[in-house]
Amino acid sequence: MTVLSLTRPTSRLLTMGVAAVLALGLLGEGGATNAASAATTESATTTTPAATAAATKPGLRFAPASSTVQAYTYDGFVYLDSAVWLAAYGETHEFWAKRTKASAPASLTRTVIRDGRRTTTKAPAAIVDGLDGFKNGLTVQVATTKGKVLAKDTRSLCVGGSDRQRVEPTGRTEPVYPAFCGGAWFTRSSVSGIEQGWASKLDTYFELETKQKNLVMTVTISDPVANFLGLPAKGRTVTQQVEVVDECEIFDCGEVAEELLGTPAEGFSSAQDGDAASARAESLRARSGHTGHESGSAGSGHRTNLFTLADAAHAGGDHPALGQRGTTPSNRKPAKNTLPDLVSAPAWQIGTEVDEAGTDRLTFNANEWNAGPAPLVVEGYRRGAGELMDAYQFFYKDGKEVGSTKTGTMEYHEAPEHNHWHFLDFASYELVTTKGKPVAPSGKQSWCLAPTDPVDLAVPGAVWRPEATGLDSTCGDRSAIWLREVLPAGWGDTYNQTQTQAFDLTKVRNGTYRIKITVNPNGALHERTRSNNVSYRTVVLGGKPGKRTVTVPPYEGVDTEVEVAPER
Structure with a gap:
């Protein structure tokens, strides 16, 4: 167990991780994809003149790339990216990372899909880095043109990469797999991969302090990982010349x-x-x-x-059913296969802080997620000139809207760290005794929903690339007359509760308590079951006013309070 004092949970942008980049459109381009479409992926074995001679045989290979790349500098620091691409020629490579619980080691499998046939092999445990990909699979080295090594870093290899480009016209028109690896503390499964005819950009981003204007970057995939992936012995290293330019000449x-x-x-x-x-x-x-x-x-x-x-x-993508007629709201009970299943994960990254007014508070992170099979889609329609919206829940089947019903209210939340629209009563947070008696509520009782973390991309209806569905979440500004907030199947929304959103400990004595999190507390949202809507996390409070402490016992055998969480 870990004792924390005056610590603060990770900010929401950082816990958003994937979703933050999705909103900027940095993880790939276009195309609505989900588990069902990818499960039946078929690929041709034809190569094209664009492919190198080394890629005439099906498999993973480094894709052709420029021998010279640019790096950017300011204030004595150089930021560079080698633009190394790993391509799948003639076949698709799909990778699943799965674990039964947070404390269990993750297994990693690779499935090769060629002409509709699927061949799956399990990666040796020694080369698996949890949910993050292949352990020590990628080494990035930066040297001067005379060979002096300035920096060298060995990191996990995420085959999913950070960007996608097409290398063969015979492949799919859009990528299928997420452009990331990993997840949060309670992620159960994640998927990554490279579709036949596509290439993924490897994570070779680097920064170092130097005044050199010309550098050499070398990127190498380790032999144990390359052997498992089937890379040829002479095709495991890429070297590129680096030209350093002043960043302010290119970007504002x-x-x-x-x-x-x-x-x-x-x-x-x-x-x-x-x-x-x-x-x-x-x-x-x-x-x-x-x-x-x-x-x-x-x-x-x-x-x-x-x-x-x-x-x-x-940024952005096409709506999955562009131009379809909207449905008339009704009070009829929607079909079960059009409903989400909202689940509450236990609190984590729990700490104490003293706010600007001198109040002791208990801070924590919370995540509510959708176990599917359908997305949670809530839309707000402005009610006259006031700062309220009528909220409607929409029901989708196979990417098409099939119904809707009024479900509550959205209101404009004016505050220095908000100034956008919130959906009311999505979840409730309470500090309770070990017997369940309420002790202190959280000031956070409204949300702008968005998919920030993959929790289980193997659930029915899971969406692998939320940014490509067209059902985007938006929080809106004061002038908004409509907005949509979405939680796709397989994804959760993480909020960190700090300052007034945290629990006020002024009248709370030292002792053992539980953080109770309830999703859909009023039952206003339609979902498949409410049996998994409540979670608890035990905390032990100590210290004295101005210096309160919290001890957090492990959950299911894992200490979620360590500084390094399983991200990316």
Whole structure:
């Protein structure tokens, strides 16, 4: 167990992880995909002149890429990305990471799909890095042109990559698999892969402090992982020349700083308090005249990849049933196969803090997720000129709207860290005694729903690429007259409860309590079952006013309070 004092849970942008990038359109392009469509993937074995001679045989190979790439510099730091692509020629490669519970080791399998035939093999445990892909599978080295090594890093290999491009016209018209690996503490399964005829960009992003203007980057896939993937012995390393240019000559430095620091909406922040990236971003902001932004809560060390800034224009996707007629709202009971199944995960990353008014508070992260088979879709329609919306739940089957019913209310939430529309009564948070007696409620009782974390992408109806369905979540501004909030099957929405959203401990004595989280507490939302709507997490409070502490026993054998969580 871990004792935490004056610690704060990860900010929502960081726990959003995947969803934050999805909203920017940085994980791929277009196309509605789900588990059903991918399960029957068939691929041709034809190669094209665009493929290299080494790729004439089916399999995974490095795709052709430029021998020279650009890196960007400011304030003495160089940010570079080698643009190395791993392509699937003549066959699809699908990877599943699964575990039975948070404390269980994850297994990793690869399924090769060729001409409709599926061949599955299990990866040796020694090369599996939990949900994050292949352990120590990728090494990135940066050196001078004279061979002096400036930096070298060995990291997990996520075959799913961070971007997709097509390498053969015989492949699918759009990618199928998510462009990430990993998940959160309670993720049960995730999928990644490369479709036949497509290539994934490997995570070779690097930053280092140097004044060199010409560098050499070498990217290598380790022999144990390359052997499992079937890469040829002479095709496991790529070397590229790197030209370093001043970033401010390409991007507006103020916009770069905004990406690094984040926007103070709902406490989102993409940089850690006091870390070097925060300081450099503030320097950029000052140089461009954009100042006065404070960074938010401390959290993950992952920072914005500057190379993705130019890709934001590719955000969005086509509606899965573009142009269909809307349904007339009714009170009829919807069919079960059009309903979501809302589940409450136990609280984690629990800590204490003292707010600006000197109040002791218990902070925590919460995640409510959808076990399927249908998405949770809630839309708001403005009620006159006031700041209220009538909320309707919409029901979908096979990507098409088949019904709707009025389900509650949305209201505009005006606050420094919000200023957008919230759906009321999605969940409730309570601190209760061990016998269930309420002790303190959370001030957070309304939400802007969005898929922030994959929880189980193997559930029926799971959507692998939410950004491609066209059913996007939006929180809206004060002038909005309509908005849509979505939680796809297989995905959860993480919020961190801090400040006034956390539990006030002023009148709470030291002792053992439980954090009770209830999704759909009033039963206003239609779902398949409410039997899994409540979760509990035990906490032990100690300390004295101004210095309260919390001890958090492990949950199902795993300590969720350690600093390094299973991300990406």
